[in-house]
């Protein structure tokens with residue numbers, strides 16, 4: 009079994025969000041980069057668990073990005089990926105990224121393609137569905153549970169106010185959500201092994217972007233909190249009713 | 256040229272509330288562009304569709320096909336693409352809800368139509384076609400330019416107010432050719448009595464300050480008095496005090512209710528990332544230095560075990 013896990017690089021969850029170049033670029037000064045948490049905790053760790061159950065399985069990692077992605081790719085290898093491919097292309101839109109991933113996937117016949125449910129910077133929740141369509145494969149989004157029985161997968165996905173259990177034959181593309189697996193910390197052996205695992209850099213195939221960022225902006229600052237005395241909850245209820253009009 | 260609006264139907268055959276938001280949004284956009292607003296229904300439905308005309312759509316295309324009885328993103332995408340081509344749709348709209356997140360990107364790749372997911376406002380169309388979306392988990396916005404002839408937008412839940420007028424829509428049956436779905440639905444587990452968290456107008460949320468799952472009764476009472484959905488912080492879900500689907504934040508769900516009432520939650524940046532699009536934030540915390548107060552509109556510094564029951568009583572009194 010061959011599993012492809014798509015790994016993206018995002019600013020650390022505590023990074024200060026600011027923009028430069030006339031608000032057209034994210035200000036990366038001083039920013040610590042991490043593996044997108046949804047890709048790491050849910051997609052990658054579940055893939056590693058599947059490999060632990062089936063040692064013949066192989067986990068390939070893919071990242072579309074510049075050389076500054078190599079550090080997060082090495083960390084993903086340390087956690088348990090077997091080999092990695094970096095498609096050397098930057099600043100693509102979701103469709104551009106999906107086209108590169110689909111191109112690599114076509115050459116390798118994966119049984120399973122795992123992605124995170126979304127990147128925490130772009131919040132597209134888009135690349136997975138696009139990859140699935142480009143490969144004409146079934147797509148299960150927002151999966152919270154994934155069990156494999158031979159070549160049939162039983163997957164639970166989130167729906168509004170509940171969940172749905174479905175069954176599908178491999179190959180399939182899955183976007184991974186909370187519940188799939190738990191965060192792991194790479195151990196020393198993993199970190200040592202990652203240094204010698206293959207990280208192949210390939211040049212991108214031609215592809216068109218369908219969208220572009222015109223400008224970024226920050227939400228207006230909050231006016232400041234109105235504190236109400238703990239012995240006077242009626243006042244809070246009055247404010248919520250008469251001033252904020254939310255109850 | 257038209258605006259085509261995907262109308263999402265739940266397992267009970269009812270139109271989802273998020274679809275009413277998209278219908279209102281789509282009707283307004285169609286007006287802005289001077290083209291008709293048309294709806295599209297694929298799943299079996301128990302409601303009177305013509306009545307959806309009150310949100311401003313003129314026509315609803317209804318497909319009745321066994322292959323669409325259960326949701327499968329691959330099959331649904333093929334059906335939507337056929338109808339979009341037949342009707343000459345120039346903008347296709349979805350809610351950025353669970354189904355929209357599966358369908359819109361597939362359709363975008365199929366039609367090579369630029370996608371903006373998570374829109375928070377109507378597009379600017381005076382000079383190009385630019386859509387404002389939420390990025391960095393609600394900490395910023397991006398204006399995205401779509402350059403392709405066909406455009407796809409998914410609208411963030413709770414970011415556009417539903418408006419209903421008079422009017423009825425003409426419901427027209429349409430045919431599509433699709434294969435049998437490859438994904439088989441085994442079971443659906445939906446609490447139809449509860450307000451889904453993503454759609455809820457009011458949310459009561461608990462953190463580690465609640466001390467343990469056995470104390471959640473006071474939050475449930477408060478939520479009931481407010482007709483609110485329940486949510487929680489990540490450590491609460493990790494400790495299995497509450498189910499994972501209630502976890503909000505950077506790695507959980509992102510919500511934008513009118514009222515978010517946070518009880519015993521410190522307000523870590525990763526938690527705020529999932530809730531900072533809420534219109535009004537109320538914080539109850541015994542620590543006046545809790546970072547959540549900086550993001551709040553109203554706050555009470557106090558012991559939640561004393562404040563919450565009193566608050567519930569005061570709300571019940573208001574509602575009489």
Ligand SMILES: Cc1cc2nc3c(=O)[nH]c(=O)nc-3n(C[C@H](O)[C@H](O)[C@H](O)COP(=O)(O)OP(=O)(O)OC[C@H]3O[C@@H](n4cnc5c(N)ncnc54)[C@H](O)[C@@H]3O)c2cc1C
Nearest residue numbers: 462463464488489504505506519520521525526541542559
């Ligand atoms: C990569 C990453 C992703 C993360 N994603 C998320 C996420 O999606 N969602 C999320 O929530 N967190 C997330 N976290 C965790 C986050 O950093 C915080 O640790 C977490 O939000 C804290 O939860 P809490 O506020 O419930 O608990 P605590 O920080 O322990 O706060 C408890 C609060 O309760 C108050 N309190 C205690 N007793 C009482 C009382 N009797 N009355 C009133 N107040 C009381 C305390 O003053 C305190 O402020 C993430 C962290 C990382 C590193």
Ligand SMILES: Nc1ncnc2c1ncn2[C@@H]1O[C@H](COP(=O)(O)O)[C@@H](O)[C@H]1O
Nearest residue numbers: 014016072123124126127132133134135
């Ligand atoms: N540059 C990238 N390289 C590899 N995978 C990516 C990249 N960007 C996004 N992905 C994957 O696609 C998922 C969804 O991303 P998005 O559509 O941006 O929310 C992420 O969780 C990743 O698994």
